[in-house]
């Protein structure tokens with residue numbers, strides 16, 4: 006049964022200082038099911054005033070939360086992790102209903118999201134500084150690692166669970182408190198996580214979630230001096246806007262922004278492995294991930310065999326609601342996303358690209374699109390310069406390694422890149438030459454909590470996950486103790 010209102014973790018109110026509350030004026034915004042267009046429920050349409058109160062609540066909670074021992078914070082994070090897994094099925098259903106991805110992928114995202122909570126519960130106990138040998142006998146110099154303070158967290162709709170935990174878990178582990186603004190398209194996942202945090206015993210005010218249209222909330226999160234850090238995941242356009250809004254109060258920044266991933270297949274690649282890698286990298290979440298292969302570059306010797314195999318697999322993909330068994334491609338998140346995908350495909354076809362597979366039959370519903378492979382893609386097409394964020398696999402044919410690298414690096418983005426070759430020397434040469442924050446050699450999947458996630462150039466600042474992720478929420482203090490002569 007899809008009825009979200011029957012789910013115990015569903016909340017149609019935001020949470021500030023432990024109080025579940027509506028907007029001051031009572032206004033709400035509707036949250037729709039992308040598979041049907043029906044309204045699932047509503048959340049408060051909050052703005053600057055409510056956000057100000059949430060920041061104040063986070064500030065008040067910070068004073069005691071930072072004094073908890075690392076072990077206490079680790080234990081509370083593990084309790085949160087355990088509750089996530091206990092409620093995995095419900096969290097996954099809420100996610101699929103509001104975001105659209107197939108339930109199997111939503112279940113995978115809950116496990117992925119929980120892995121960040123466990124990882125940073127463990128990292129919490131390894132936050133330490135050091136003692137530097139003093140240049141003079143009368144002093145000692147200690148290096149202290151301290152929490153940044155109140156953090157503003159702004160997250161996108163495409164991974165409404167994991168993008169919350171990838172930020173909130175390291176923040177809490179470091180001793181920070183947070184004000185979270187989830188995407189207005191997918192707020193229920195964040196609110197459900199706040200319910201579980203409360204049940205885990207995480208004190209009121211440590212995690213605050215405000216919902217509503219972005220500019221009012223964002224203006225307060227970026228302008229209020231009590232917020233010492235902003236962590237954002239979303240488009241480069243919005244990320245650079247928020248960066249500018251944070252400048253007057255010199256906030257710490259973590260930005261996970263847009264991508265334009267190349268996926269390069271050399272003649273000597275393992276053909277079946279390359280096809281599998283392209284399928285997972287391109288079509289995960291219907292192509293709506295920032296690390297999706299956006300341009301597939303195939304060397305001429307393997308081109309036709311690769312296109313034939315990939316097209317056959319794509320033509321067999323089932324399109325439908327994420328709650329339906331066997332669905333590979335769910336609905337796109339909204340009409341704007343669909344419009345961009347159609348615009349990219351129409352532009353490519355007008356410029357000489359050709360459809361390489363039969364389009365799948367589409368079910369009833371407002372935002373479905375058939376997954377397709379396009380051959381004859383060229384760099385003058387819109388889909389070469391912008392991430393399509395949809396199930397469209399454009400194939401660019403190339404002759405030489407130099408040509409492939411020039412195309413791959415020919416973008417202002419630098420998030421993820423992938424390539425397939427069995428030549429070890431080429432593996433190192435190309436891996437080191439690609440200008441991206443994350444590179445996959447003979448794999449299309451690079452998302453794990455143990456590895457640093459992030460981009461270079463206009464794909465962002467900082468790293469999430471791994472041992473680096475917690476540093477984003479820590480300050481380093483040099484503590485000089487004199488008079489010891």
Ligand SMILES: NC(=O)C1=CN([C@@H]2O[C@H](COP(=O)(O)OP(=O)(O)OC[C@H]3O[C@@H](n4cnc5c(N)ncnc54)[C@H](O)[C@@H]3O)[C@@H](O)[C@H]2O)C=CC1
Nearest residue numbers: 160161162187188219220223239240243261262263264295
């Ligand atoms: N690098 C990464 O890890 C990721 C990057 N992205 C990128 O984000 C885009 C798709 O995600 P979207 O949610 O559509 O991105 P978006 O940038 O439109 O929205 C992301 C978040 O920012 C908020 N927002 C929008 N305007 C704002 C403003 N003026 N002030 C404060 N908050 C504001 C939205 O409400 C949402 O919560 C794609 O470009 C994708 O590549 C998305 C997910 C992950």
Ligand SMILES: O=C(O)[C@H](O)CS(=O)(=O)O
Nearest residue numbers: 163164293294295296452
């Ligand atoms: O929001 C995204 O696109 C995620 O960062 C993708 S991933 O972490 O699942 O790779």
